[in-house]
Amino acid sequence: MDIARIFHKCLLEYTLADKIQGITVDNATANTKFMYELGKLLPHFDSDNQHFRCIAHILNLGVQDLLNNLALNIETDSQEQEQQCEDEEEKVEEYVPNISDSNPRHKSQTFDMTLWGQQLKSESLRKFEELYKEYKNLHAVPGSPGLPRHDNEVCEYDEDEDVIDFNKLYACPSTSSGSGIQRFNNNEFEDYLDKPRAANLQDLRDSCSKTETKIKTECAIPRPIPGLPTQDQDHDWGWDNMIENNLIYPEADGYIDDYDPNVEPTVLNEHATAAFRHFHTLIRGYLQLISETRDLVGEVRMNDWFNRPRLLEMGQAFDDLARGLTVQEQDFSDQFWDSEMTQFLFKRNRTFGGDLRATDIQRGRDHGLGSYVNTRAAYGLSVPQSFHEMSDYISKENIQVLQSLYESLQDVELVVAGSLEHNVPGALAGPTYLSILTEQFYRTRVGDRYFFENGADPDIAFTPSQLAEIRKSSMARLLCDNVNSINLMQPRAFEQLSPENELVPCDELPAVDLSFWRDTEYCK
Structure with a gap:
């Protein structure tokens, strides 16, 4: 409620209250409540249809659908190019007018839920068709006129403009101010992107070092991690791993000035979307209520109380739940999940609910994660050349299941296979996930100059x-x-x-x- 009031106050202050077409925020319970309360303050705001959850994912999925249908491929032979462009033009002409007649999945339906979404989809398709025609002119046959040229007056950008002119943005591929689409000075980076992502760590290093225009997220090379052998022999990577890799200093006295400005502190996609999600397997479907004498006085079923915080205000439930979290044993870190998470997630008044495991797998696809094999290569772990070679860290039964589900080893997904690995002794994850977790927490610590143990800058350090x-x-x-x-x-x-x-x-x-x-x- 406080967030809604503060947000509403800002809207009024900047005269934006009557100009809202939609609001996108993360898919969290607090944000749903925020949208609901804002709807009370703004009578014209529909908190159900104008609240767009994870809009970045929706746009990404929409673009993927377009590209999959077009299946654009540039051939080197000029005659093949000409034939290809004719074929692709027919695909566009066939696909664009009839998109509403296709069999849409949930992501397409999301755009149709509101007038704003329908206009966005219609305008995007129109602009895409225009861009495709320019693409055709550029690549159809040798000697073609290419993209239309524009004089300087058309391509000038007013930095003080409040509204973006998308026609200018698409018409002017590059501007002196950096707006528009940047062009690379050479082809090394494009050549690298044609290869399987992170299939070879040296390729990644070479590509990033040669390319004049640096792409930070692609060139963030995982550092060598002590204690992570190429062949995954037994190794205690829990407490000892954290000490060996300088994640913790249990006996520290005074400052630990390990801040390194050259360490990239942002969150790795493999961490946020795969490794960290693995620990959903630890969730118990029932939470125990424990008294001060550490006796069991009751338990609550998870799906009965999703999005219902009223439980915390009932009797001693808050205190009993807090004690329960320190007494109740967590679930096992393995491939098996509690049915409350895989069959009844957010079920509310329905017979069944969602499947968190399926959601995690789909999220990995949405984020474009590299494959399981390529991720192991990027982190310096042994790379299997066949399904059989995975038996050192995945059971034979699970390898047979993977082989029946995936056409090739390169197709195996990180989110799936990473959770099937045997746990490293002393840790709650297999070697691939543990490598990702170790790298992430090292970056989070060493790349943050405000970390509480740093004392190099007296203006920001604790005494x-x-x-x-x-x-x-x-x-x-x-x-x-x-x-x-x-x-x-x-x-x-x-x-x-x-x-x-x-x-x-x-x-x-x-x-x-x-x-x-x-x-x-x-x-x-």
């Missing part, structure tokens, strides 16, 4: 005393301080109770002394 207090913090103490009826907690809250991890009074757990943050200049 040594503040840093020492922060290192006292723990999940156990956090739960003690924020859950009303928790008075006992094991020191390592996310590990189950054991003789080495027994319940202790909250007062015995180290606490952060906030007095070290007092501004002594004004608080005397």
